[in-house]
Amino acid sequence: MSSHKRAVDAAEADRAPEQVSEDQRQRTVFKTGALQNAILNSANFSSIATDEQGVIQIFNVGAERMLGYKACEVIDLVTPADISDPIELLTRAQALSLELATPIAPGFDAMVFKARRGIEDVYELTYIRKDGSRLPAVVSVTALQDAAQAIIGYLLIGTDNTARQQDEAERKRLDEVLQQSLLELNQAKTAAEEANQAKSDFLSSMSHELRSPLNAILGFAQLMESGTPPPAAAQKDSIDQILQAGWYLLELINEVLDLALIESGKLSLSPEPTSLVEVLADCHAMIEPQAAKSAIRVYFPMLDGPWLIHADRTRVKQVLINFLSNAIKYNRVGGRVDVRCTKATSGRTRVSVQDSGEGLSPDKQAQLFQPFNRLGQEGGGQEGTGIGLVTSKRLVELMGGRIGMESSVGVGSEFWFELDTCADDAGAIEVVDPRPTPALRPATGACTRSLLCVEDNPANLLLVERLLQRRPELRLLTARDGRAGVELARSGQPDVILMDINLPGISGITALRILRADASTAHIPVIALSANAMPHDVEKGLQAGFFRYLTKPIKVAEFMDTIDLALLSTVKRDKPDSTSPTDAPP
16 A cells, blocks of 8 residues: 555544534535436426425426426416316316215316325326427326425426327227227128028038939839839830939039038038948949949959048048049940059058059149049040049048049059058957848738828829839828828828928928827837938938938839838837747746
8 A cells, every 4th residue: 555545544534523424415415416407407207396385396307398388487387287188187186086085176186186195196197288289198296295294395207108108099009900800700700601501501402402303203213124014125225314314413413512511611520440341342332333334344452351541431432432433434445443452651541543544644634633624524425523533632631631643644543542540459340241231021922011101292202102012011101291290100000101301391300209209109110211411411310310311312222121121120129029928838
């Protein structure tokens, strides 16, 4: 340490304590004065101090900048209330009067009422500038007290609230825009749902209206085809043309309705562990007549085990039948079709159908899976709608799979789809014998049994009458509406009931509920025979409790087999138990 520093320290130590305290006090006063000057000269906020009566005594630089007044124009002349929005002060006075349960006068009293009672008070108000414009501000009010705790004035520190109010206004505007957008979105959604429902209702109605006349056309044509004596050669050719055109029209109706359901999001699927062995067996039986007619050999794989995939069985069969039908339709005369099943990557199973046809050029491959595009085959001899592949693609994708094709001109085409593989024990599916089991039909001449047909369409009713003329053991009862059908069922006690769905008075489903609720008719099997053929119609009917749900146009063999199954169920129900006391030996 230098000798000079030691000398200074010694001098400080020799000073009287009173002198040191005075120096510290002066430094504190100086610092406080500097802070006060900084506050008074700050341009970032207004600082307004008043006396106890509210008359302005201090008006800092920030107040001058924000409000446009010079300090000399307000000091000792006005109160802060005089440069504030009077309506706001009146509203504040009323609100405080309610809050504090005491009358409060508008004006400066309303501005400092809480601060006068030692309550922290920060609020929003609007100053009126010298030029008459408005300044939104956030103000903090504090009561100023002397040493004896007596109030000697008030300090109002304000900050410009314009930016925040603009932000809030913009946020409010955006909220309103958002709410309006949500409202419009909900309205659009409601309109879309209503349009979809209207479309669904229209499709259901159109399906019904088209199927009803087709039922008569195809039904009577099948009757003539299988009649006794058989039709002559020329007649058979004519009947074949009617049947071919009728079934093709039905196929077109089904494909258009399927595509419309998919597009509208109304198609329901029931994915479950499905045996490819069973699906292939069903498809083999269904496609064999078409293949034989075209002299096409179709080869199906011999699979070991059930080969389970996660899919909707009916829709997988629909896709595969479409592939097979196209492979036969667009094949060479005497060609072949090969069906293959392989385990694909990523836990999927691939099913492919390869034909020996002409194949497709790259430009035609690019046009595949487009609705109503038959790739130039419109003038060919093969019928088609051009939407089968589109529907197949959508169905496979809805089941979580993928679909594709490869083709070479002059060699042929291979169409394939992949779906998720299930473990072999998934769902404990039992693989059944794919060969059809013949229906048990009562021998002609057996005891007469009765069938009630509830149908309002004369042509459809006549068709049923003609069909049942081939079954002399069956006695036909008829009713033209639901209520008459219920009464005839109660009085006539038929063995089986055929029930249309769209009936005058009450629907077929309502009639079924009445029959099920009546102990005298609850046991009678009721078969739905309806032109309501949309998937949800069939599902609704089966859930309602119909024994079977047949759709129009009817297929004669299926119709007869279903009646036989219903009759067989009543025979089994009525047959006495072989171990019952009535059958015991005396």
